[in-house]
Amino acid sequence: MAIKERIGLYPGTFDPITLGHTDIISRGAKLVDRLIIGVATNPSKTPMFSLDERREMVIRETQSIQKETGTAIDVQPFNSLLMHYAEEIGATCIIRGLRAVSDFEYEFQMTAMNYKLNPDIETVFLMADPALQSIASRLVKEIAIFNGKISDFVSPTVEQEVIAKIKA
Numbered sequence: 001m002a003i004k005e006r007i008g009l010y011p012g013t014f015d016p017i018t019l020g021h022t023d024i025i026s027r028g029a030k031l032v033d034r035l036i037i038g039v040a041t042n043p044s045k046t047p048m049f050s051l052d053e054r055r056e057m058v059i060r061e062t063q064s065i066q067k068e069t070g071t072a073i074d075v076q077p078f079n080s081l082l083m084h085y086a087e088e089i090g091a092t093c094i095i096r097g098l099r100a101v102s103d104f105e106y107e108f109q110m111t112a113m114n115y116k117l118n119p120d121i122e123t124v125f126l127m128a129d130p131a132l133q134s135i136a137s138r139l140v141k142e143i144a145i146f147n148g149k150i151s152d153f154v155s156p157t158v159e160q161e162v163i164a165k166i167k168a
Contacts, residue, residue: 008032008124009091011082013040013137014054015047016158017061020135024097024126025062029071031124036089037062041079048141048165051077061155083117093122099133 010028014021014037029035039055049057058075066073078085086094094114096107111123128135135153144150144162151159 006032007091008035008093008095009086010095011038014058015137017058018135020132023129026065028095029069034072037075038078083114086121093124095124098125099128
């Protein structure tokens with residue numbers, strides 16, 4: 001009997017990808033055979049970066065993680081219901097990061113709904129590294145807009161891209 005490939009899905013808007021995201025990606029990659037990072041379009045958000053820009057940013061920022069872990073990492077855009085996308089790609093689990101109690105409340109509801117839609121796809125929660133728990137893409141953008149320092153929250157390349165986008 002062949003062992004089923006463990007495919008994890010880590011969804012997000014990644015606008016921009018932060019050190020918190022890359023921490024969860026690095027740790028999540030150790031749990032699965034293949035990790036698909038789903039770059040989402042979210043109608044309730046107005047992104048700073050286009051879908052293609054965010055996808056390219058995530059690809060670049062995760063290349064070293066793929067080399068370090070040996071896990072295949074694939075970055076794909078998606079614009080459907082998360083559970084439909086997870087089924088489409090054959091995901092065995094959805095990986096989510098938790099930063100605070102407020103994240104837990106939202107994720108708890110989402111997990112219950114996703115379980116009702118497909119009880120065969122597990123949701124795995126990873127606690128954010130304590131040094132990275134305060135990072136949120138929304139706050140990174142706000143700090144940058146007001147000329148604050150974001151180098152503690154994103155890679156140097158992402159920092160340059162955010163600053164360039166604000167100046168454009």
